[in-house]
Amino acid sequence: MDAFFDRESLRELLERLHDTYNRPEFIPDDPISVPHRFTDPADREIAGFFAATIAWGSRPQIVRNGHRLMRYMDDAPADFVRHASERELAGLDAFVHRTFRGSDARDFVRALRRLDTCYGGIGCFFEDRYAATGDLPTVLADFRREFFEAEHAPRCEKHLSSIERGAACKRLCMYLRWMVRRDGRGVDFGLWQRIPMSALRLPLDLHVGRTARALGLLTRRQNDWRAVEELTAALRTFDAEDPVRYDFSLFGAGIDGALKL
Structure with a gap:
């Protein structure tokens, strides 16, 4: 020490x-304010994932753009991921956060839609894989591989860090904190209760x-x-x-x- x-x-x-x-x-000035605008767990999962994905740069800009992205999704992110038409997906093209463009957002929506169809959602994927492996780094590697099984442009891969390449995976770890931690203080959500906090x-x-x-x-x-x-x-x-x-x-x-x- x-x-x-x-x-x-x-x-x-x-x-x-x-x-x-x-x-x-702490919430209003932090990216976690984006999923906090919703009450439905599925909306919180999707909104949280996008807020964490763009969480680099100035915090006010992250928060502002996170809320703006939710408006592009009609303030119904889970429904948008599941049901948005190609025309509605094209409406994301106007979104930009630093190097994360509307085309990246579209590819991420398609990847999340595939996870929802194949596994029942992003939370189900993480919880089931953790139950099977008991090892969070393995789950992070599996998640990235599965995420990019959906059709996508190679450029969007830089927006999801690779633990297999030694990255700190800061945004994914932050997202997992939001979804897993439960302490009754009203900040983190504690939605994924089959993953222990000790694993984070x-x-x-x-x-x-x-x-x-x-x-x-x-x-x-x-x-x-x-x-x-x-x-x-x-x-x-x-x-x-x-x-x-x-x-x-x-x-x-x-x-x-x-x-x-």
């Missing part, structure tokens, strides 16, 4: 930051990595899957059943500059 923090001081800091950010006031990995980005290294929780310099495993293992020593609860601590402190590190 970092020389400035003994173990108990670090635990107290993580808990204090967790309590600061894991609350409903921390969403690792620039802000989280910088804060984790400053606190002595992470030594690996690259923000890759090996770093994800190292950081998650360190956080399991504080809460083995729910290590990813500290995403609120590390991300919140990093993005807001709450720690002068």
